[in-house]
Amino acid sequence: MGFHELRRHVEYKAAWRGGRAVLADRSFPSSKLCACCGFRLETLVLDVRQWTCPGCGASHDRDVNAAINPRNMAVSSTASACGGQGAGPTRERRAKPVRRSRNPIAKLSVASLA
Numbered sequence: 001m002g003f004h005e006l007r008r009h010v011e012y013k014a015a016w017r018g019g020r021a022v023l024a025d026r027s028f029p030s031s032k033l034c035a036c037c038g039f040r041l042e043t044l045v046l047d048v049r050q051w052t053c054p055g056c057g058a059s060h061d062r063d064v065n066a067a068i069n070p071r072n073m074a075v076s077s078t079a080s081a082c083g084g085q086g087a088g089p090t091r092e093r094r095a096k097p098v099r100r101s102r103n104p105i106a107k108l109s110v111a112s113l114a
């Protein structure tokens with residue numbers, strides 16, 4: 001399965017359950033962004049696996065921090081304290097709604113037919 005098919009499937013399932021899929025932009029700085037305070041490093045070379053945030057002093061593992069930041073971005077972009085849309089950067093994609101069968105017989109179980 002390619003990435004496009006996986007993305008399409010996730011968007012479909014999210015819409016089917018009444019939610020939505022939030023996609024991070026390709027240029028989202030997940031490794032360079034402090035998950036605690038939001039401080040963004042200008043440069044972070046690939047061989048640096050651990051770094052300390054100059055803003056808050058938190059110590060970060062590069063891979064763990066890169067996994068936490070997209071989750072924080074998705075949470076901040078889908079909800080806010082006031083109940084409206086969040087302030088995070090998102091690209092909104094809507095999936096097609098699921099067609100429901102209008103046939104009442106299709107809803108009957110095997111046990112109810114006996």
